[in-house]
Amino acid sequence: MTLIHLGQVGELETAGVRPPRRKVVPVGDGLREGEVVVLRGPGGINVLVELRPGTTEIPGRGVVDLSGTIGQPAGTGLAWAGATYQVDRPVLSDFLAHLRRRAQIVTPKDAMYLLYLAGVGPGGRVAEAGSGSGALTTVLAYAVGDSGQVDSFERREDFLEVARQNVASAGLAGRVRFHRQDVVSDGLGAGPFDAILLDVPEPWEVLTNARSALRAGGRLATYTPTYNQLERTVRAMREHGFQDIRSLELIERELHVGDGGTRPAFDMLGHTGFLSGGRRGP
Numbered sequence: 454m455t456l457i458h459l460g461q462v463g464e465l466e467t468a469g470v471r472p473p474r475r476k477v478v479p480v481g482d483g484l485r486e487g488e489v490v491v492l493r494g495p496g497g498i499n500v501l502v503e504l505r506p507g508t509t510e511i512p513g514r515g516v517v518d519l520s521g522t523i524g525q526p527a528g529t530g531l532a533w534a535g536a537t538y539q540v541d542r543p544v545l546s547d548f549l550a551h552l553r554r555r556a557q558i559v560t561p562k563d564a565m566y567l568l569y570l571a572g573v574g575p576g577g578r579v580a581e582a583g584s585g586s587g588a589l590t591t592v593l594a595y596a597v598g599d600s601g602q603v604d605s606f607e608r609r610e611d612f613l614e615v616a617r618q619n620v621a622s623a624g625l626a627g628r629v630r631f632h633r634q635d636v637v638s639d640g641l642g643a644g645p646f647d648a649i650l651l652d653v654p655e656p657w658e659v660l661t662n663a664r665s666a667l668r669a670g671g672r673l674a675t676y677t678p679t680y681n682q683l684e685r686t687v688r689a690m691r692e693h694g695f696q697d698i699r700s701l702e703l704i705e706r707e708l709h710v711g712d713g714g715t716r717p718a719f720d721m722l723g724h725t726g727f728l729s730g731g732r733r734g735p
């Protein structure tokens with residue numbers, strides 16, 4: 454019998470477990486009309502564009518004709534504007550680098566760990582509030598895959614529009630339903646969701662609604678910028694019967710790598726937010 458040790462989470466017995474069947478894009482598939490591609494150029498230029506026949510205008514960069522790349526393998530070369538570009542399938546970091554920002558976003562380091570705390574994966578039914586700029590929405594939509602679904606709630610129409618556009622630019626609109634809704638007064642719908650992620654100023658005010666929209670055993674993850682908000686959130690999670698609660702902060706330090714001169718970068722991302730996660734009890 455094989456046991457995977459998962460630290461504080463406990464032990465998961467894997468005997469007899471078969472890998473689930475998942476819908477994936479075969480790696481060798483040619484680039485398809487209608488999909489979003491990234492043009493990687495000299496000097497770190499990355500441009501996201503929908504692949505369609507004929508010319509496409511790239512704001513600030515002119516016009517490009519991608520017709521000849523349809524059906525070609527991902528990573529194929531393209532001569533454009535006096536340089537050679539690579540036409541590739543974008544990855545999550547491309548989507549996040551191209552986000553239009555309105556509200557303060559969840560940074561990639563925090564977003565990735567929120568997925569872990571909330572147990573989000575392929576096929577997941579996930580809700581989040583608020584949508585803000587749609588950074589976390591994009592990460593969630595990417596993680597749940599074609600068979601999953603994200604419901605994203607936001608009380609401000611202007612933020613909702615930005616989030617909607619950002620998710621659409623990533624080609625992930627089909628995985629997300631946006632709702633203009635105040636989750637404190639109007640909740641997150643009936644669910645049941647496998648996971649709920651809260652990035653709103655007062656998560657503790659949402660817990661009654663969040664608990665009733667989560668399936669038993671479903672996971673909640675919260676993102677709060679101050680200790681005061683974190684403390685109120687965790688106290689409320691305990692009062693609402695959440696279990697296995699843990700809280701943490703992630704510190705990211707970039708390294709400058711040079712021959713014989715490798716050291717931490719001088720600039721460092723300071724404080725971002727505190728993360729908490731827990732599981733809905735019976």
Ligand SMILES: C[S@@+](CC[C@H](N)C(=O)[O-])C[C@H]1O[C@@H](n2cnc3c(N)ncnc32)[C@H](O)[C@@H]1O
Nearest residue numbers: 558559583585586587588589607608635636652
């Ligand atoms: C920090 S932003 C979220 C950023 C987002 N997670 C991202 O990564 O782009 C917080 C958002 O929560 C929204 N919000 C605050 N209270 C809310 C509520 N009660 N119901 C719905 N949305 C709310 C705000 O309008 C704001 O857009």
